[in-house]
Amino acid sequence: MPVKTYIEAIRDGIREEMRRDDxxxxxxxxxxxxxxxxxxxxxxxxxxxxxxxxxxxxxxxLIVGVAIGAAMNGMRPIAEIQFQDFILPAVDQIISEAxxxxxxxxxDWGVPMVVRSPFGGGVHGALYHSQSIEAxxxxxxxxxxxxxxSPYDAKGMIIAALRDPDPVLFFEHKRCYRAIKGEVPxxxxxxxxxxxxxxxxxxxxxxxSYGMMVHSSLEAVDRLAADGFSCEVVxxxxxxxxxxxxxxxSASKCGKVLIVQEANLAVSVASEVAAIIxxxxxxxxxxxxxxxxxxxxxxxxxxPPLEQFYxxxxxxxxxxxxxxxxx
Amino acid sequence: MALTVTMPQLGESVTEGTIARWLKQPGDAIxxxxxxxxxxxxxxxxxxxxxxxxxxxxxxxxxxxxxxxxQPICSIETAASGAPGGEGVGTSAPAPPLxxxxxxxxxxxxxxxxxxxxETVASQAASPQAxxxxxxxxxxxxxxxxxAFAGATxxxxxxxxxxxxxxxxxxxxASGGNGAGFHLxxxxxxxxxxxxxxxxQITGTGIGGRISKKDVLEYVQQRDAGPGDTxxxxxxxxxxxxxxxxxxxxxxxxxxxxxxxxxxxxxxGEGDTVVPLTQVRKVIAEHMVRSRQTSPHAYVMVEVDMSSxxxxxDREKAAFEERHGVKLTYLPFVARAVIEALQRHPTLNxxxxxxxxxxxxxINLGIAVALExxxxxxxxxxxxxxxxxxxxxxxxxxGARARSNHLKLDEIQGGTFTLNNTGALGAVMTQAIINQxxxxxxTMDMVVKRPVVVGDAIAIRPIMNLGLSFDHRIxxxxxxxxxxxxxxxxxxxxxxxxxxx
Numbered sequence: 001m002p003v004k005t006y007i008e009a010i011r012d013g014i015r016e017e018m019r020r021d022d023x024x025x026x027x028x029x030x031x032x033x034x035x036x037x038x039x040x041x042x043x044x045x046x047x048x049x050x051x052x053x054x055x056x057x058x059x060x061x062l063i064v065g066v067a068i069g070a071a072m073n074g075m076r077p078i079a080e081i082q083f084q085d086f087i088l089p090a091v092d093q094i095i096s097e098a099x100x101x102x103x104x105x106x107x108d109w110g111v112p113m114v115v116r117s118p119f120g121g122g123v124h125g126a127l128y129h130s131q132s133i134e135a136x137x138x139x140x141x142x143x144x145x146x147x148x149x150s151p152y153d154a155k156g157m158i159i160a161a162l163r164d165p166d167p168v169l170f171f172e173h174k175r176c177y178r179a180i181k182g183e184v185p186x187x188x189x190x191x192x193x194x195x196x197x198x199x200x201x202x203x204x205x206x207x208x209s210y211g212m213m214v215h216s217s218l219e220a221v222d223r224l225a226a227d228g229f230s231c232e233v234v235x236x237x238x239x240x241x242x243x244x245x246x247x248x249x250s251a252s253k254c255g256k257v258l259i260v261q262e263a264n265l266a267v268s269v270a271s272e273v274a275a276i277i278x279x280x281x282x283x284x285x286x287x288x289x290x291x292x293x294x295x296x297x298x299x300x301x302x303x304p305p306l307e308q309f310y311x312x313x314x315x316x317x318x319x320x321x322x323x324x325x326x327x
Numbered sequence: 328m329a330l331t332v333t334m335p336q337l338g339e340s341v342t343e344g345t346i347a348r349w350l351k352q353p354g355d356a357i358x359x360x361x362x363x364x365x366x367x368x369x370x371x372x373x374x375x376x377x378x379x380x381x382x383x384x385x386x387x388x389x390x391x392x393x394x395x396x397x398q399p400i401c402s403i404e405t406a407a408s409g410a411p412g413g414e415g416v417g418t419s420a421p422a423p424p425l426x427x428x429x430x431x432x433x434x435x436x437x438x439x440x441x442x443x444x445x446e447t448v449a450s451q452a453a454s455p456q457a458x459x460x461x462x463x464x465x466x467x468x469x470x471x472x473x474x475a476f477a478g479a480t481x482x483x484x485x486x487x488x489x490x491x492x493x494x495x496x497x498x499x500x501a502s503g504g505n506g507a508g509f510h511l512x513x514x515x516x517x518x519x520x521x522x523x524x525x526x527x528q529i530t531g532t533g534i535g536g537r538i539s540k541k542d543v544l545e546y547v548q549q550r551d552a553g554p555g556d557t558x559x560x561x562x563x564x565x566x567x568x569x570x571x572x573x574x575x576x577x578x579x580x581x582x583x584x585x586x587x588x589x590x591x592x593x594x595x596g597e598g599d600t601v602v603p604l605t606q607v608r609k610v611i612a613e614h615m616v617r618s619r620q621t622s623p624h625a626y627v628m629v630e631v632d633m634s635s636x637x638x639x640x641d642r643e644k645a646a647f648e649e650r651h652g653v654k655l656t657y658l659p660f661v662a663r664a665v666i667e668a669l670q671r672h673p674t675l676n677x678x679x680x681x682x683x684x685x686x687x688x689x690i691n692l693g694i695a696v697a698l699e700x701x702x703x704x705x706x707x708x709x710x711x712x713x714x715x716x717x718x719x720x721x722x723x724x725x726g727a728r729a730r731s732n733h734l735k736l737d738e739i740q741g742g743t744f745t746l747n748n749t750g751a752l753g754a755v756m757t758q759a760i761i762n763q764x765x766x767x768x769x770t771m772d773m774v775v776k777r778p779v780v781v782g783d784a785i786a787i788r789p790i791m792n793l794g795l796s797f798d799h800r801i802x803x804x805x806x807x808x809x810x811x812x813x814x815x816x817x818x819x820x821x822x823x824x825x826x827x828x
Contacts, residue, residue, distance in 0.1 A: 204541065255512075283517045284513065286539055287539075326534050
């Protein structure tokens with residue numbers, strides 16, 4: 001099986017689906033001629049033409065608004081938001097229109113749209129290019145919010161998202177793009193949009209994470225394994241709907257839990273995971289549920305040492321894991 | 328700062344109270360004036376309010392313990408003092424462990440409840456009994472569990488002992504070398520319940536000596552792997568003696584006892600269920616194990632021809648019931664004979680102490696009463712001053728109030744000898760466990776008409792087996808047999824035409 005980068009896996013998935021299904025189109029800032037600021041859509045305009053890979057004005061509300069209209073008229077659009085930081089002007093379209101269409105039309109109308117957007121820090125993006133605001137959308141009924149962490153999942157999930165009859169927010173951690181490589185099958189396959197995955201089995205501590213933080217967690221877990229601690233790492237993959245069953249299974253099995261995310265903790269995905277565990281795994285808990293995330297400060301700083309301070313690194317995960325192991 | 332809470336004055340003449348139930352466990356947050364414990368005295372049952380905000384750090388007095396007014400019962404880490412979990416508790420003054428070692432014969436005043444006192448708790452905890460009036464008349468049945476159960480009881484002695492302190496109080500014994508006073512996580516509590524684990528056997532490897540889920544699982548695995556292996560138990564500690572007790576009692580049936588169940592419940596066969604241990608069950612179990620481990624039991628049994636008693640009873644019972652409102656059973660006759668025999672053989676009315684055998688002046692006769700889920704032994708004080716009539720009415724009254732949970736504290740304390748009417752339930756041979764710290768317990772089995780040889784003829788006579796379990800430290804077979812035959816002669820020698828005096 002060929003080994004590919006995360007970014008290549010997404011591009012492969014989009015390209016293959018565009019070849020199979022001519023309703024699939026892309027619109028967004030610089031997605032065409034430039035091939036996207038990170039290069040996800042590189043070469044696609046050349047292959048599919050400028051009407052299926054459409055450079056849009058710098059107006060996110062327009063990008064998502066047009067995508068909603070196109071979706072409701074039979075297209076399968078991908079709206080690319082260049083950075084998750086810029087998605088906020090389109091929140092009205094996403095939350096008040098796309099998320100509610102199925103409900104509002106009594107099931108008659110759906111919005112089969114995928115909003116793709118890179119998020120996360122650690123690339124010296126500073127205030128406007130580093131945010132992790134997925135929790136805003138994970139709160140909203142009517143949306144799917146997915147965050148693949150591996151190239152395999154990235155391809156399988158982008159194809160599944162494009163075939164889903166309702167809006168899917170597809171968030172890509174930008175540090176994964178070129179840092180994460182893995183085996184990716186050629187051809188058509190999908191990965192379910194609502195299932196977490198156990199990426200490492202263990203018995204002592206369950207680590208729940210998503211996106212790039214899965215890789216930080218794995219690195220820390222490997223360090224503990226050397227000392228005889230067996231950690232289970234669960235990649236949530238879907239933030240909405242969240243896979244309660246998988247969370248309960250791993251948390252109950254291990255009794256100790258660490259939830260790792262890059263976003264700050266207040267009212268976040270980690271909060272929801274912790275709440276599920278508190279509700280359903282009380283009798284299995286052998287330590288307080290612990291969370292690790294960004295600090296409660298307004299943004300990721302630019303200065304490298306301060307950026308490092310903000311980020312959740314394998315070192316920080318390791319410290320937390322050792323705290324739990326010793327408990 | 329640790330704040331010590333003492334037993335409050337709960338009434339003008341009250342000098343002590345029994346801790347019925349802790350409402351807060353170590354690690355629990357406490358608001359000022361919130362109730363932390365239920366206390367029983369002979370006058371009132373009350374809840375003790377917390378004197379300050381804080382966190383419960385240590386239960387000094389175990390449930391069931393009698394604590395004099397003004398003596399410490401628990402300590403609370405007040406809010407200002409910071410962490411309740413780790414070092415704060417570890418540095419507090421050493422206190423008696425909550426889990427009493429089954430074989431402890433010396434009883435630290437706060438740690439080891441007097442048997443009769445714990446019975447109070449048991450009676451309070453027992454649910455109302457659905458007992459018919461018919462039974463009230465016949466009443467007073469089976470004693471502290473039969474001998475057949477004793478071996479298996481002993482085998483889980485350590486679990487049982489800790490279950491009362493360990494799982495409910497959530498504190499590990501300080502003597503076990505594991506950190507005392509920290510809380511148990513839900514996972515550990517669950518495992519303790521599931522596997523019937525004695526926490527004092529486990530050394531916690533968590534922060535500050537906390538017992539983790541892993542610690543319990545590893546312990547259970549080891550325990551279940553090698554039931555005969557006692558090397559894990561700290562040397563010289565009582566629980567290590569438990570398996571030996573089984574070995575020493577080969578006649579005891581092995582597994583299928585009620586107390587044997589908790590040791591390996593979840594691994595049982597399909598359809599097995601685990602009945603959770605009530606406080607009463609734990610107390611009974613602890614008493615039985617302790618009695619068996621304290622006293623070397625020996626047994627003697629005689630047959631008693633109850634013809635005379637039977638004739639008197641048959642003649643008098645209708646009038647007696649009309650006049651006194653209670654049924655006339657065999658019990659007061661036997662009790663009367665026992666009392667007289669005790670006066671002649673005072674070493675049966677005695678207690679063991681290392682300083683010497685304490686021969687009791689008073690004869691306070693305990694009458695075992697079996698309730699559906701409890702055992703209680705109300706005491707007829709100064710029983711030697713009562714006639715058969717006085718004994719009958721007093722015992723009927725005590726029996727009725729035992730069933731309705733209306734016994735007073737001093738009515739279940741201070742027994743010097745116990746009589747157990749096992750015949751009321753139909754038993755014809757019983758070996759009872761001694762009600763500590765007494766010297767013996769007598770069982771009277773069912774009166775059955777049997778062919779017996781009288782002179783050179785065969786006659787049909789009402790025969791009752793009279794059994795005695797005695798502490799062989801205090802008496803030998805000689806004294807015990809003399810005592811039992813004295814009771815026998817007294818009963819057989821009654822004048823059939825005599826009256827009830």
